Amino acid sequence: MACESWKADLDAYVDGELTENKRHDFETHLRTCLSCAGAILFRVQMKRAIQIAGKRYTPGAEFRRRLQRDIRAKQPHRLRSRWTLAAVVLATSIVAGVTSVHLERVRLHSDSVYGEIADLHVSTLASSSPVDVISSDRHTVKPWFQGKIPFTFNLPELETSEFSLVGGRVTYLDQTPGAQLIYQIRKHRISVFVFAEDSLAGKLPLHSGTGRTRSFNSETWSQAGLRYFVIGDASASDIRSLSGLLKTAGV
């Protein structure tokens, strides 16, 4: 492909919008074309400068509080009946005394599990070889785990999503083997951990849900005997979207 033909793809390359094959061909071209390499360098610098310059305004804390208050006030209440509400309050107060100590223990334990998951995620990304099987093909990554972990799992089809599979590795949580998969969305990498629920029984008093751990967004749930953790610095909606895809694939 002639140099001129590539000029129209300069922006798409910098924006990460070329298909894998086209990107590969373009990078081959870049190795021998100083003109295109210079144009790319310029665009990357410009994009970075706009990214920095663009993050200019921060909302005030008072505005945030006011907005949150408004949202909460406007959200439809689920418990409309006063009697229902009174009954729930009474029941809750009785049960609360009995369970508060237990819940505190569960919370502390859950926090430490999330902390460990966050550590695993960070240490993997910091590693010079974050994944042992490098492939964007789920049909390559999934079979690689055969014989390495005591369960199997399904991976989602990603063609219609923004996510891409980077690869996978075997990991351990509380001395229990599991799978760690790395996904990418834009510049963000997300870890998906999968463990057999029964091997973690009694060790991890976790409930399904979303949360934030050391500023990472995360989601965990149990499905078909497996415990999933999704964690990364991507937005909460990205974490939720990837979790949705995994849940659909895991059915």
Add this chain to the structure above:
Amino acid sequence: MSNASPQSDSFEELAMPLFDQLYNFARWLTQNGDDAEDLVQETYVKALKGFSSFRLGTNFRAWMYRILRNTFLTSRTGLKETATLPIDPEESQSVVPADRDTPESIFMDRSNQGWLQHAIEELPVHYREILLLCDMEEMSYQEISETLCIPMGTVMSRLSRARKALRSRLGTQLQKRVNHGL
């Protein structure tokens, strides 16, 4: 992928993490602190009202940005901004790569960030928004297409023109600095 309607109490959980970036984007659009707060406030109210129609598994971020942007376009400031836009022939033209050999790299230095911000502010709103969605928010072309309700081809051509317009403004600013011996 699930097409189920979301629970109303999950709105806050999904929407509040976008608060900072939506405010920043609103501020770039309105160029005024009070208007930006009004715009964000109205966006969240509209989004909460329409949340039952949002389908889980689809792009919540693009949905929120679309509401914000549409709200802006129908606001007083938005109507004023768009009313003064020249007719843009971009939709009927092919993508034109911009020249790379420009002296504006000087503005990429952090110390000159104010100049770059000023040049972005001067862009017409339809260039400003697409540039920020792509480069600042790191949205994919598909996401931008959903947010701005324009075809993918238009995303590419408009983005190319926005970048060219920005380079042109930076060039003008640089020339002024040279003329003033700065």
